[in-house]
Amino acid sequence: MSTNPLAALSDAGVSIWLDDLSRERLDSGNLSGLIAEQHVVGVTTNPTIFATALSKGSAYDAQVRELAARGADTDAAVREITTTDVRNACDLFRDIYTATDGVDGRVSIEVDPRLATNTEATVAEALDLAKAVDRPNLLVKIPATVEGLPAITRVLAEGISVNVTLIFSVERYRHVMEAFITGLEQARANGHDLHGLHSVASFFVSRVDSEIDKRLDALGTPAAAALRGEAAIANAVLAYAAYEETFRGERWEALAAAGARAQRPLWASTGVKDPQYSDTRYVDQLVVADTVNTMPEKTLHAVADHGKIEGDAVTGRAARAQEVFDGLVEVGIDLDDVFVALETEGVDKFEKSWAELLDTVTGQLNQAKG
Template identity: 90%
Template sequence: MSTNPLAALSDAGVSIWLDDLSRERLNTGNLAELIAGKHVTGVTTNPTIFAAALAKGAAYDEQVRELVARGADTDTAVREITTSDVRHACDLFRDIYTATDGVDGRVSIEVDPRLAHDTEGTVAEALDLAKAVDRPNLLVKIPATLEGLPAITKVLAEGISVNVTLIFSVERYRHVMEAFIAGLEQAKANGHDVRSIHSVASFFVSRVDAEVDKRLDALDSPAATELRGKAAIANAVLAYAAYEETFKGERWEALAAEGAHAQRPLWASTGVKDPNYSDTRYVDQLVVAGTVNTMPEKTLHAVADHGKIEGDTVTGRAAQAQEVFDGLAEVGIDLDDVFITLETEGVQKFEKSGAELLETVTGQLNQAKG
């Protein structure tokens, strides 16, 4: 095992992706440096990331002025600004994409947050984004809401690779994997080469501990305190067990025989929210081959500096994870309600971040108009 934690993580079979993108990163060569020196093999984005990028510096000024000159409205401007950055990033990762046969070198772009509960709108938006970016290493992000599930299937059926986001519970994750397999089956029936279709399932981690710990603290008992900080890792371990269980058997083997790639688990929300916890815990404790960990730059550098990568920390630990869940139930934590709360809040944050991006771009356009 390498003494370089990021190299060790990569050697363990975990793809390291950066949860951030900006025109400044692209123009200054920062992203290229992270690819070369920090083992970064992909990028995830969201509207909050783009709003933050637009709010600082002058990297977008020229494009904003050009959009104003053309009379572009806010929605058009958002689409052109974000797809320009994603297209540029896709080109930067193209060599990795080729070298890994399409597994890595991926860049994600999210569908309009206003469509989180609109199946057909999500499908149309995903198809439009894929056409606008026009790069084979694009992943279109679709939320795992109940309305998002059939959209996932329909988009995959069109031969488009998908990053499924906002997954909190193992139950919903099983539905996501079913939507993925159904999508590949339909893609095959539609004449698409399933070998070219890839997907990741973004399972949110730190937010689970944040919500469960808050409820445990309210109970104010030794048994509850003992369970602090254990829910998120246990949830991810159980998710991985569900992944192992799903991608076997006749139905999957029929697709695998055609060269289909399993939908990889992606650990998202891996920046630590409680300062009492190690800032690398959602990386160190989620090491298993064939997964992705997308992390903010702060976490990436923390892992590089003092991460403790000690081999597979996930496989075969489902029984221990279930014991944690059983213990949470015994002290009175309603996990079903936890996951409903997290999804509801996740969609609200999703929509809020989209509104912030629209507001930021509107301000940029107005400023350029003088």
């Protein structure tokens, strides 16, 4: 295994995607440098990332002035600004997309988070985004809400690749994989080339520890303290076991024979939030083939500097992971409530970021109009 941690991670079958995108990153050559030097083979975005990008610097000023001169409203301006960044990123990653036969070189854009509980509107928005970006290496992000599940199926059935986001529980993840497989079956019936369809399932990691650790601390018992920091990795290990279980058997093999590729697990929210933990733990401890780890640049550089990539850290560890979850139940953690709280919080955070993005662009448009 390579002594370069990022090279070792890539050699172990983990695709390294950057969890950030901005006009400044594209224009400055920063993203090109990360591709060339840090093994980055894809990019993910979300409303928070775009809200941050638009609120800083002057990279968007020229486009905002042009949009203001055209009389664009806020929603239209946000759509054009974000899809421009994503389209340009898709072009930047096109060689990787080609070299990996479409597995990597992917760029994600998220549907308006205000639509997270509206199936019909999510489908319409996903189709519009795919048309607006018009690049084969695009992934449209759809949240794994109850209402998002049928939208995932329907968008895949239209031949559009999907990044399923905001997955917290293994139970919901199983529903996501079912929605994916059903979507492929419908896409095949609709005459789409399954080999060109791609999907990842974004399983959020660090937020699980943040929520459960908070509840363990509130319990204040030695048994609770002993489980601190154990939940997120265990949850991801159980998710990978569910992935291995799902993508086998006659139903999947029929799709695979038609050119379909499995929906890879993607480890999201891998930046460490608790300073008591190693800043590379959600990378080091989630090394396993055929997965993606999308990380903020700070985590990327931490892994490059002192990551400990020691081969497969996930396969065969489901029994131990289940023991952790059994222990959480024994000390009094209501896991169902944890996952509902995390999903609700996730949607709310993205809605808030979207509102901030709209406010920022409104202010910039007004300023450009004088």
